[in-house]
Amino acid sequence: MTTEERVPVLRVEHLTKLFPVKKTKLRERQKYVHAVEDVSFEVYEGETLGIVGESGSGKSTLARTILALTKPTGGKVFFQGQEITGFHCRNRKQLRSQLQMIFQDPYASLNPKMKVGPAIAEPMLAHGLAKNQEEAKKNVEELLRTIGLQPEVYDRYPHEFSGGQRQRIGIARALATQPQLLFCDESVSALDVSVQAQILNLFNTLKKQRDLTYIFIGHDLAVVRYISDRILVMYLGKVMEIVPYDQLMSPHSHPYTQALISAVPEPTTAPRKDRILLTGDVPSPVDPPKGCRFCQRCFKAQPVCFQQEPEMIQVGPDHYVRCHFAKEVAQP
Ligand SMILES: Nc1ncnc2c1ncn2[C@@H]1O[C@H](COP(=O)(O)OP(=O)(O)OP(=O)(O)O)[C@@H](O)[C@H]1O
Numbered sequence: 001m002t003t004e005e006r007v008p009v010l011r012v013e014h015l016t017k018l019f020p021v022k023k024t025k026l027r028e029r030q031k032y033v034h035a036v037e038d039v040s041f042e043v044y045e046g047e048t049l050g051i052v053g054e055s056g057s058g059k060s061t062l063a064r065t066i067l068a069l070t071k072p073t074g075g076k077v078f079f080q081g082q083e084i085t086g087f088h089c090r091n092r093k094q095l096r097s098q099l100q101m102i103f104q105d106p107y108a109s110l111n112p113k114m115k116v117g118p119a120i121a122e123p124m125l126a127h128g129l130a131k132n133q134e135e136a137k138k139n140v141e142e143l144l145r146t147i148g149l150q151p152e153v154y155d156r157y158p159h160e161f162s163g164g165q166r167q168r169i170g171i172a173r174a175l176a177t178q179p180q181l182l183f184c185d186e187s188v189s190a191l192d193v194s195v196q197a198q199i200l201n202l203f204n205t206l207k208k209q210r211d212l213t214y215i216f217i218g219h220d221l222a223v224v225r226y227i228s229d230r231i232l233v234m235y236l237g238k239v240m241e242i243v244p245y246d247q248l249m250s251p252h253s254h255p256y257t258q259a260l261i262s263a264v265p266e267p268t269t270a271p272r273k274d275r276i277l278l279t280g281d282v283p284s285p286v287d288p289p290k291g292c293r294f295c296q297r298c299f300k301a302q303p304v305c306f307q308q309e310p311e312m313i314q315v316g317p318d319h320y321v322r323c324h325f326a327k328e329v330a331q332p
Protein backbone atom coordinates (compact mmCIF):
# COMPACT_ATOMS: atom_id res chain seq x y z
CA MET A 1 0.00 0.00 0.00
CA THR A 2 1.31 3.47 -0.75
CA THR A 3 1.23 6.25 1.82
CA GLU A 4 -1.62 7.94 -0.06
CA GLU A 5 -3.89 4.88 0.14
CA ARG A 6 -3.44 4.30 3.85
CA VAL A 7 -5.79 5.89 6.33
CA PRO A 8 -4.07 7.77 9.13
CA VAL A 9 -5.77 6.97 12.44
CA LEU A 10 -3.63 9.54 14.20
CA ARG A 11 -1.86 12.59 12.88
CA VAL A 12 0.42 14.64 15.06
CA GLU A 13 1.54 18.04 13.79
CA HIS A 14 4.39 20.04 15.32
CA LEU A 15 3.50 18.87 18.83
CA THR A 16 5.52 20.62 21.54
CA LYS A 17 5.55 20.30 25.31
CA LEU A 18 7.80 22.53 27.41
CA PHE A 19 7.81 22.29 31.19
CA PRO A 20 8.78 25.52 33.01
CA VAL A 21 11.76 25.09 35.34
CA LYS A 22 11.34 26.53 38.82
CA LYS A 23 13.41 29.73 39.12
CA THR A 24 16.08 29.83 41.80
CA LYS A 25 16.77 33.58 41.52
CA LEU A 26 14.20 36.37 41.31
CA ARG A 27 15.43 37.96 38.06
CA GLU A 28 16.37 34.76 36.35
CA ARG A 29 15.12 34.19 32.80
CA GLN A 30 12.37 31.56 32.67
CA LYS A 31 13.84 28.29 31.45
CA TYR A 32 12.02 25.26 30.09
CA VAL A 33 12.54 21.52 29.85
CA HIS A 34 12.21 20.82 26.12
CA ALA A 35 10.48 17.48 26.67
CA VAL A 36 8.81 17.26 23.24
CA GLU A 37 9.61 19.67 20.42
CA ASP A 38 8.04 20.03 17.00
CA VAL A 39 7.09 16.36 16.69
CA SER A 40 5.11 15.36 13.58
CA PHE A 41 4.09 11.88 12.43
CA GLU A 42 1.16 9.74 11.33
CA VAL A 43 -0.04 6.33 12.43
CA TYR A 44 -1.97 4.20 9.95
CA GLU A 45 -4.84 1.85 10.59
CA GLY A 46 -3.73 -1.58 11.78
CA GLU A 47 -0.05 -0.77 12.10
CA THR A 48 2.22 -0.72 15.12
CA LEU A 49 4.37 2.35 15.41
CA GLY A 50 7.27 1.86 17.79
CA ILE A 51 8.69 4.87 19.63
CA VAL A 52 12.20 4.36 20.91
CA GLY A 53 14.71 6.58 22.67
CA GLU A 54 16.85 6.78 25.76
CA SER A 55 15.40 7.63 29.16
CA GLY A 56 14.28 11.27 29.23
CA SER A 57 13.96 11.60 25.44
CA GLY A 58 10.29 12.56 25.80
CA LYS A 59 8.47 9.34 24.83
CA SER A 60 6.00 9.30 27.72
CA THR A 61 5.43 13.05 27.52
CA LEU A 62 4.63 12.67 23.82
CA ALA A 63 2.04 9.96 24.58
CA ARG A 64 0.58 11.90 27.49
CA THR A 65 0.29 15.06 25.40
CA ILE A 66 -1.46 13.21 22.56
CA LEU A 67 -3.86 11.66 25.08
CA ALA A 68 -4.57 15.06 26.67
CA LEU A 69 -3.24 13.88 30.03
CA THR A 70 -1.04 16.96 29.85
CA LYS A 71 -1.67 20.20 27.95
CA PRO A 72 0.44 20.79 24.82
CA THR A 73 2.52 23.96 24.54
CA GLY A 74 1.91 23.95 20.79
CA GLY A 75 0.93 21.79 17.84
CA LYS A 76 -2.10 19.78 16.84
CA VAL A 77 -3.42 16.23 17.16
CA PHE A 78 -5.95 14.66 14.77
CA PHE A 79 -7.78 11.37 15.36
CA GLN A 80 -9.67 9.88 12.40
CA GLY A 81 -9.25 13.21 10.62
CA GLN A 82 -10.78 15.31 13.42
CA GLU A 83 -8.79 17.69 15.53
CA ILE A 84 -8.68 16.49 19.13
CA THR A 85 -5.80 18.61 20.51
CA GLY A 86 -6.15 18.63 24.31
CA PHE A 87 -9.52 16.82 23.82
CA HIS A 88 -11.26 20.20 23.81
CA CYS A 89 -14.16 18.81 21.89
CA ARG A 90 -17.67 17.57 22.49
CA ASN A 91 -16.91 13.87 22.14
CA ARG A 92 -14.26 13.89 24.85
CA LYS A 93 -15.75 10.90 26.67
CA GLN A 94 -15.92 8.85 23.46
CA LEU A 95 -12.28 9.72 22.73
CA ARG A 96 -11.26 8.49 26.16
CA SER A 97 -12.66 5.10 25.26
CA GLN A 98 -11.18 4.97 21.74
CA LEU A 99 -7.66 5.94 22.76
CA GLN A 100 -6.33 3.91 25.65
CA MET A 101 -2.97 3.65 27.35
CA ILE A 102 -1.27 0.74 29.10
CA PHE A 103 1.26 1.96 31.62
CA GLN A 104 4.65 0.61 32.60
CA ASP A 105 3.56 -0.37 36.08
CA PRO A 106 0.16 -2.07 35.90
CA TYR A 107 0.02 -2.02 39.69
CA ALA A 108 -0.10 1.76 39.69
CA SER A 109 -3.04 1.80 37.28
CA LEU A 110 -5.07 -0.81 39.18
CA ASN A 111 -6.87 0.12 42.38
CA PRO A 112 -5.45 -2.31 45.01
CA LYS A 113 -8.75 -2.25 46.94
CA MET A 114 -10.83 -3.20 43.92
CA LYS A 115 -11.30 -6.75 42.70
CA VAL A 116 -9.97 -7.41 39.19
CA GLY A 117 -13.33 -8.17 37.57
CA PRO A 118 -15.17 -5.05 38.74
CA ALA A 119 -12.08 -2.95 37.86
CA ILE A 120 -12.34 -4.12 34.23
CA ALA A 121 -16.16 -3.88 34.22
CA GLU A 122 -16.08 -0.26 35.44
CA PRO A 123 -14.94 1.38 32.15
CA MET A 124 -17.31 -0.89 30.18
CA LEU A 125 -20.29 0.37 32.18
CA ALA A 126 -19.04 3.97 32.22
CA HIS A 127 -18.89 4.03 28.41
CA GLY A 128 -22.20 2.22 27.94
CA LEU A 129 -20.58 -0.89 26.42
CA ALA A 130 -22.52 -3.14 28.78
CA LYS A 131 -26.17 -2.63 29.73
CA ASN A 132 -25.88 -3.85 33.30
CA GLN A 133 -23.59 -5.53 35.83
CA GLU A 134 -24.54 -8.97 34.62
CA GLU A 135 -23.67 -8.27 30.99
CA ALA A 136 -20.46 -6.51 32.07
CA LYS A 137 -19.43 -9.57 34.09
CA LYS A 138 -20.03 -11.84 31.10
CA ASN A 139 -17.96 -9.54 28.85
CA VAL A 140 -15.15 -9.31 31.40
CA GLU A 141 -14.95 -13.08 31.73
CA GLU A 142 -14.68 -13.37 27.97
CA LEU A 143 -12.00 -10.70 27.90
CA LEU A 144 -10.06 -12.48 30.66
CA ARG A 145 -10.11 -15.66 28.58
CA THR A 146 -8.88 -13.72 25.53
CA ILE A 147 -5.86 -12.44 27.43
CA GLY A 148 -5.05 -15.87 28.82
CA LEU A 149 -6.45 -15.72 32.36
CA GLN A 150 -9.09 -17.93 33.94
CA PRO A 151 -12.50 -16.24 34.40
CA GLU A 152 -12.26 -17.27 38.09
CA VAL A 153 -9.79 -14.45 38.69
CA TYR A 154 -12.79 -12.06 38.53
CA ASP A 155 -13.09 -11.96 42.33
CA ARG A 156 -9.42 -11.68 43.18
CA TYR A 157 -7.38 -8.60 44.11
CA PRO A 158 -4.43 -7.22 42.07
CA HIS A 159 -1.85 -8.13 44.76
CA GLU A 160 -2.66 -11.82 44.31
CA PHE A 161 -1.11 -11.82 40.83
CA SER A 162 2.42 -11.97 39.41
CA GLY A 163 3.87 -9.09 37.38
CA GLY A 164 3.06 -10.77 34.06
CA GLN A 165 -0.50 -11.55 35.13
CA ARG A 166 -1.00 -8.00 36.38
CA GLN A 167 0.21 -6.70 33.03
CA ARG A 168 -2.41 -8.89 31.34
CA ILE A 169 -5.06 -7.43 33.66
CA GLY A 170 -3.89 -3.92 32.72
CA ILE A 171 -4.26 -4.89 29.06
CA ALA A 172 -7.76 -6.28 29.69
CA ARG A 173 -8.75 -3.04 31.39
CA ALA A 174 -7.46 -0.99 28.46
CA LEU A 175 -9.31 -3.28 26.00
CA ALA A 176 -12.57 -3.04 27.99
CA THR A 177 -13.68 0.09 26.12
CA GLN A 178 -12.94 -1.46 22.70
CA PRO A 179 -10.29 1.12 21.79
CA GLN A 180 -9.06 1.68 18.25
CA LEU A 181 -5.68 3.03 19.22
CA LEU A 182 -3.70 1.59 22.10
CA PHE A 183 -0.62 3.26 23.59
CA CYS A 184 1.68 0.81 25.35
CA ASP A 185 4.22 2.77 27.37
CA GLU A 186 7.12 0.52 28.46
CA SER A 187 4.48 -2.14 28.94
CA VAL A 188 6.88 -5.05 29.10
CA SER A 189 10.13 -3.54 30.36
CA ALA A 190 9.46 -4.45 34.00
CA LEU A 191 8.91 -8.11 33.14
CA ASP A 192 11.47 -10.85 32.71
CA VAL A 193 12.38 -11.93 29.21
CA SER A 194 10.15 -15.01 28.84
CA VAL A 195 7.10 -13.14 30.19
CA GLN A 196 7.96 -10.19 27.93
CA ALA A 197 7.80 -12.55 24.95
CA GLN A 198 4.42 -13.90 26.06
CA ILE A 199 2.96 -10.39 26.43
CA LEU A 200 4.43 -9.26 23.08
CA ASN A 201 2.85 -12.29 21.40
CA LEU A 202 -0.41 -11.45 23.13
CA PHE A 203 -0.21 -7.91 21.68
CA ASN A 204 0.29 -9.40 18.22
CA THR A 205 -2.67 -11.78 18.59
CA LEU A 206 -4.96 -9.04 19.89
CA LYS A 207 -3.94 -6.79 17.05
CA LYS A 208 -5.11 -9.36 14.51
CA GLN A 209 -8.29 -10.24 16.42
CA ARG A 210 -9.41 -6.71 17.15
CA ASP A 211 -8.07 -4.56 14.31
CA LEU A 212 -6.03 -2.58 16.76
CA THR A 213 -3.54 0.13 15.97
CA TYR A 214 -0.66 0.39 18.42
CA ILE A 215 1.84 2.95 19.52
CA PHE A 216 4.43 0.89 21.32
CA ILE A 217 6.90 2.87 23.45
CA GLY A 218 10.15 1.51 24.83
CA HIS A 219 13.80 2.33 25.45
CA ASP A 220 15.00 -1.05 24.21
CA LEU A 221 15.20 -1.21 20.42
CA ALA A 222 15.51 -5.02 20.51
CA VAL A 223 12.03 -5.23 22.07
CA VAL A 224 10.41 -2.36 20.17
CA ARG A 225 11.54 -3.56 16.73
CA TYR A 226 10.15 -7.04 17.43
CA ILE A 227 6.60 -5.72 17.43
CA SER A 228 6.74 -2.61 15.20
CA ASP A 229 5.97 -2.01 11.53
CA ARG A 230 7.63 1.40 11.65
CA ILE A 231 9.88 2.92 14.26
CA LEU A 232 10.14 6.53 15.37
CA VAL A 233 13.45 7.35 17.04
CA MET A 234 13.46 10.20 19.57
CA TYR A 235 16.42 12.04 21.00
CA LEU A 236 16.14 14.94 23.47
CA GLY A 237 12.52 15.68 22.58
CA LYS A 238 12.99 15.58 18.79
CA VAL A 239 12.27 12.97 16.16
CA MET A 240 15.56 11.87 14.61
CA GLU A 241 14.20 9.21 12.31
CA ILE A 242 11.02 7.47 11.19
CA VAL A 243 11.91 4.16 9.58
CA PRO A 244 10.05 1.08 8.33
CA TYR A 245 11.03 -2.06 10.22
CA ASP A 246 12.82 -3.63 7.24
CA GLN A 247 14.91 -0.49 6.65
CA LEU A 248 16.30 -0.30 10.19
CA MET A 249 19.67 -1.70 9.15
CA SER A 250 19.85 0.55 6.10
CA PRO A 251 23.05 2.59 5.68
CA HIS A 252 20.75 5.63 5.29
CA SER A 253 19.71 5.44 8.95
CA HIS A 254 20.57 8.20 11.41
CA PRO A 255 23.91 7.77 13.23
CA TYR A 256 21.97 7.64 16.53
CA THR A 257 19.77 4.80 15.24
CA GLN A 258 22.88 3.02 13.96
CA ALA A 259 24.38 3.26 17.44
CA LEU A 260 21.17 1.89 18.99
CA ILE A 261 21.12 -0.99 16.50
CA SER A 262 24.74 -1.85 17.11
CA ALA A 263 23.99 -2.10 20.83
CA VAL A 264 21.34 -4.79 20.24
CA PRO A 265 22.94 -8.12 21.12
CA GLU A 266 23.02 -10.66 18.33
CA PRO A 267 22.09 -14.27 18.95
CA THR A 268 25.74 -15.32 18.96
CA THR A 269 28.14 -15.58 21.83
CA ALA A 270 30.86 -13.58 20.10
CA PRO A 271 30.94 -9.87 20.97
CA ARG A 272 30.02 -7.57 18.10
CA LYS A 273 33.03 -6.05 16.36
CA ASP A 274 31.07 -3.28 14.70
CA ARG A 275 29.56 -1.91 17.88
CA ILE A 276 29.27 1.89 17.89
CA LEU A 277 29.81 3.12 21.41
CA LEU A 278 27.93 6.25 22.39
CA THR A 279 30.28 8.46 24.35
CA GLY A 280 29.33 11.33 26.63
CA ASP A 281 26.07 11.94 28.47
CA VAL A 282 22.73 13.00 27.09
CA PRO A 283 22.77 16.82 27.24
CA SER A 284 20.27 18.62 29.46
CA PRO A 285 16.83 19.07 27.89
CA VAL A 286 16.80 22.53 29.52
CA ASP A 287 19.71 23.68 27.33
CA PRO A 288 19.63 21.46 24.26
CA PRO A 289 22.54 21.83 21.81
CA LYS A 290 22.21 24.63 19.28
CA GLY A 291 22.68 22.60 16.11
CA CYS A 292 21.73 18.96 15.80
CA ARG A 293 20.51 17.59 19.13
CA PHE A 294 22.83 14.61 18.76
CA CYS A 295 25.98 16.51 17.66
CA GLN A 296 27.93 16.13 20.91
CA ARG A 297 27.76 12.35 20.82
CA CYS A 298 27.76 11.70 17.09
CA PHE A 299 30.63 9.79 15.48
CA LYS A 300 29.94 11.54 12.17
CA ALA A 301 29.67 15.10 13.49
CA GLN A 302 31.17 17.95 11.43
CA PRO A 303 31.31 21.69 12.27
CA VAL A 304 27.93 22.30 10.54
CA CYS A 305 26.23 19.92 13.00
CA PHE A 306 27.15 22.20 15.92
CA GLN A 307 25.85 25.32 14.14
CA GLN A 308 22.70 24.41 12.31
CA GLU A 309 19.84 22.07 13.05
CA PRO A 310 19.19 19.63 10.18
CA GLU A 311 15.73 19.29 8.63
CA MET A 312 13.90 15.99 8.40
CA ILE A 313 14.47 14.60 4.90
CA GLN A 314 13.16 11.59 3.03
CA VAL A 315 15.82 8.97 2.33
CA GLY A 316 13.58 6.16 1.07
CA PRO A 317 9.96 5.01 0.90
CA ASP A 318 8.39 5.94 4.27
CA HIS A 319 11.88 6.60 5.60
CA TYR A 320 12.77 10.01 7.09
CA VAL A 321 16.00 11.11 8.76
CA ARG A 322 17.11 14.31 10.49
CA CYS A 323 20.81 14.50 9.62
CA HIS A 324 22.96 16.87 7.54
CA PHE A 325 24.61 13.88 5.89
CA ALA A 326 21.51 11.91 4.99
CA LYS A 327 21.00 11.56 1.24
CA GLU A 328 17.65 12.79 0.09
CA VAL A 329 15.78 10.70 -2.47
CA ALA A 330 13.92 12.35 -5.31
CA GLN A 331 10.14 12.28 -4.90
CA PRO A 332 8.26 10.27 -7.52
N1 LIG B 1 5.75 16.90 34.84
C1 LIG B 1 6.97 17.22 34.48
N2 LIG B 1 7.55 18.37 34.91
C2 LIG B 1 8.79 18.73 34.52
N3 LIG B 1 9.56 17.99 33.70
C3 LIG B 1 9.05 16.84 33.25
C4 LIG B 1 7.75 16.38 33.61
N4 LIG B 1 7.51 15.20 32.98
C5 LIG B 1 8.63 14.92 32.28
N5 LIG B 1 9.55 15.89 32.42
C6 LIG B 1 10.88 15.95 31.79
O1 LIG B 1 10.68 15.82 30.39
C7 LIG B 1 11.72 15.02 29.81
C8 LIG B 1 11.10 13.85 29.09
O2 LIG B 1 10.55 12.96 30.05
P1 LIG B 1 9.74 11.65 29.66
O3 LIG B 1 9.22 11.04 30.91
O4 LIG B 1 8.75 12.00 28.61
O5 LIG B 1 10.88 10.74 29.02
P2 LIG B 1 10.84 9.22 28.56
O6 LIG B 1 11.45 9.18 27.21
O7 LIG B 1 9.48 8.68 28.73
O8 LIG B 1 11.85 8.53 29.59
P3 LIG B 1 11.81 7.04 30.23
O9 LIG B 1 12.40 6.12 29.20
O10 LIG B 1 12.70 7.17 31.42
O11 LIG B 1 10.39 6.71 30.59
C9 LIG B 1 12.64 14.64 30.96
O12 LIG B 1 13.73 15.53 30.97
C10 LIG B 1 11.77 14.80 32.19
O13 LIG B 1 12.56 15.12 33.30
Ligand SMILES: [Mg+2]
Binds near residue numbers: 059061185186
Ligand atom coordinates in the same frame (compact mmCIF):
# COMPACT_ATOMS: atom_id res chain seq x y z
MG1 LIG C 1 8.65 7.11 29.87
